[in-house]
Amino acid sequence: MSEGDSQPRGEQIKSVATAFRILEAVRTRDRVGVTELADALDLPKSTVHHYLSTLAADNYLLREDGTYRLGLGLFTLGAQARTQERIFHVAKPNVDRLAETTGEQARLVVERDGHGITLYQAAGENVDDPPTYAGRVEDLHCTAAGKAFLAELPEDRLDELLSGHPLPYRTENTITDPSELRETLAEIRDRGVAFDDEERDAGVRCVASAISDREGELLGAISVSGPSDRIDDERFRSEIPSRLRNVVGVVEFNTTYSEWSDAV
Numbered sequence: 001m002s003e004g005d006s007q008p009r010g011e012q013i014k015s016v017a018t019a020f021r022i023l024e025a026v027r028t029r030d031r032v033g034v035t036e037l038a039d040a041l042d043l044p045k046s047t048v049h050h051y052l053s054t055l056a057a058d059n060y061l062l063r064e065d066g067t068y069r070l071g072l073g074l075f076t077l078g079a080q081a082r083t084q085e086r087i088f089h090v091a092k093p094n095v096d097r098l099a100e101t102t103g104e105q106a107r108l109v110v111e112r113d114g115h116g117i118t119l120y121q122a123a124g125e126n127v128d129d130p131p132t133y134a135g136r137v138e139d140l141h142c143t144a145a146g147k148a149f150l151a152e153l154p155e156d157r158l159d160e161l162l163s164g165h166p167l168p169y170r171t172e173n174t175i176t177d178p179s180e181l182r183e184t185l186a187e188i189r190d191r192g193v194a195f196d197d198e199e200r201d202a203g204v205r206c207v208a209s210a211i212s213d214r215e216g217e218l219l220g221a222i223s224v225s226g227p228s229d230r231i232d233d234e235r236f237r238s239e240i241p242s243r244l245r246n247v248v249g250v251v252e253f254n255t256t257y258s259e260w261s262d263a264v
Contacts, residue, residue: 018043022051023074026061031069078135085110087211087219088119091251095222098247099124102240104226107132109145109208111218114161116146119220126230131201141167141181142174144196144208145221150181151188152210152218158185173199193241194221198228205231207240209248214256222248 025040026032032040038048052068055061059073082088091108099106099122107121118136140146140161150158167176175181188194196206208223224240231240 018047019051019055022048023055023060023070026068026070031064031067033067037068082119082134085119087251087255090254091211091220091222092120094247094251094254095120096122098122098222098224098243099127101243102224102226103127104224104231104240105130105132107145107223107225108220109138109143109149109223110220111140111146111149114140116140116143116149116221126226131204132225138200139168139170141176142170142196142200143223144194144206144225145223147181147185147188147196148194148208148210148221148223149218151185151194152212158182170200171198171202173197175199192245195236196225197236203228205236207236207244209241209244211248211251211255213252219255222251 021041022037025037029036034045034049034052037043037052038045041048052061052063056063056068056071059071061068062071087110088108095106095108101124103124103126105121105123105127108119109116110119111117116138118132118134118138121130121132121134123130138146140150150161153161162178162181167174167178167181169176175184192209194208194210196204196208198204200206204225205228206223206225208221210221211219213219222244224244
C-alpha cells in the first residue's frame, strides 16, 4: 500500500497478495460468505475457503454463522502500527481538545497510497454515535481532510492521483471533474482550510487543515465534522476554521520542537 514500496509487482508473492485481497474484500462488506466472496474475486470457492480458514485460525478473521468478518488479530497489528506514527502522539491531545471545544467529532487523518486513513478520532459532547472509526479508509477528493492533502501535494504527485481513473460520485455535491477540483484546491491552498459541504455524506459538513513539518513534509490533517443542521454557516465558515487553524499551528510547532520516542 505504501507509495515508497519499490518492489516490482512481478516479484510479489501471489499467495500473499491473494490473502490481502480477501481481507480487503471482507473489510468492505463487514461480513461475507464463501460463495459471495468467491464470486466477487473471481476465485474458486475451494481456494477462498482455504484462505478464509487459514486467516480465521490465526484470528485475522472470525467465522460466525457461516460468514466471516475481520478478527482482532488485525486490530493488534493496526494498534501497534499506530503507536509508531509520530504524528499520532503529537496530535492526539490536540484532537481531544478540539473535540471538547467544538462539541463535534475531530479526527487525525493521514494519507497512504492515495487514500485518507483515520489514525485517531475523538467525539465531543454533541456526538452520541460517531459515524466513523479509527482505520476508516476514504477517497481524498470528496472529504475535507483529503482535499487539504491534495492541495499541498506537488504537481506531479497530484497529476498521478487525478489522472487515469474517474473521481467516484458520492452525493450531488461531490466534485467529480478534475479541472473543477484543481480550482477548489487552489482556493484551499490560499486560505489553508478545506471544506466538505455534504460532498461525501449527505447531511454532514466537515472542515480540515493539513499538517506539515518545518521541512514542508505533509504529515496529516485534522478535521472537525458534524451534521449540517448543527453546523450552520457561521460555525462552518468562521468559528470552526478559526479553532482548527489554532490547533494545527500548535501541532506543527510541537512536531518541530517537542521530544518524542518509542517509549511514549
